[in-house]
Amino acid sequence: MRRWIICILCLFLLCSSAEAATLKRGTRGEGVREMQQWLIELGYLHDEADGVFGKKTEAAVKAYQKSVNKKQTGTLTAEQADELMFLWMEITGAMEGDGLGEDELKELYPDGCAWTEAETEYCWRHFELGRLYSLLHYDLPDQAVLLLTERLVPQYEDALMALYDEWSETDPDKAAEEQEKFETFLSEHEEQMVNAYGADSAVVMKDLAVWLHSACVDLCFDLHTAASYE
Ligand SMILES: [Zn+2]
Structure with missing residues (x-):
């Protein structure tokens, strides 16, 4: 590894x-x-x-x-x-990727993300996002939070988009409906946060990362992990 x-x-x-x-x-x-x-x-x-x-x-x-x-x-x-x-x-971002191919990653990590009591278990798609996300648990200076979230937020958005795309292959109507619901919720929530803390502030960016992280892990669980319990 x-x-x-x-x-x-x-x-x-x-x-x-x-x-x-x-x-x-x-x-x-x-x-x-x-x-x-x-x-x-x-x-x-x-x-x-x-x-x-x-x-x-x-x-x-x-x-x-x-x-x-x-x-x-x-x-x-x-x-x-x-x-x-x-x-x-x-x-x-000086350290990106770990040089492993998709097949190797699939052997090392589970197929879907899951919440356990103590922590989040990440799948092969999202373990790298999870590692970056875990750094937000430190009490980092705003400058570091902004540097980190500037990279993390777009990566979570891409990951979430990929999950909705995957979902829409099996249930396009439901996927589109849920995606719209989430995006509406998130933009309203962000508007409130921006009004309270100012656009592009570390608090707002961190909050955005937290919401995208939860949505990503939840959806990944529904699409990949829950199925294996059935
Ligand atoms: Zn995942």
Whole structure:
């Protein structure tokens, strides 16, 4: 699974092995500059990436640690720096796809999405969306939420559209009726949200992602999972 990501990580570790030490106040160099760049892009650091780990960088590292429910040490071990890099890659889209073909995915993941008591189980079509969606459970800065939802929302819209198309092959009238119902509901709901929080705000985009996620998982369950229980 995710073989190329592991390859990239290995390359990254090889390239940066000289600076694999813990990044902390007073550390300087390319490793710090790179980490600052990730923190800036995700909205934790409002400064230049100058390669010097100072007070502002330390505060940004703590803010990052707090937002992902980690202990706020203000320092990053090599492993923690990799975790930050992965978050940055996921959110900015530097990491897309896992290089597996559809047949391989079908072997690894169930045919339909399902809700379990503790979490959502994603199918082979939607596991990647689900992985991105799960990042919204962190308390990310608005900038990161916007970056993430700008990618997530259109992908959910496409996924939902594909499900309605699939449904319409067996029951075109019902599919069209339900799709229209959902779209009307969503646009009315969004209008209220936009009036309350402003267009393109992080709150509105996150809310939109939540609704599209639920609709997608529900419909996927109805079309693919429920049938296997019958
Ligand atoms: Zn699914």
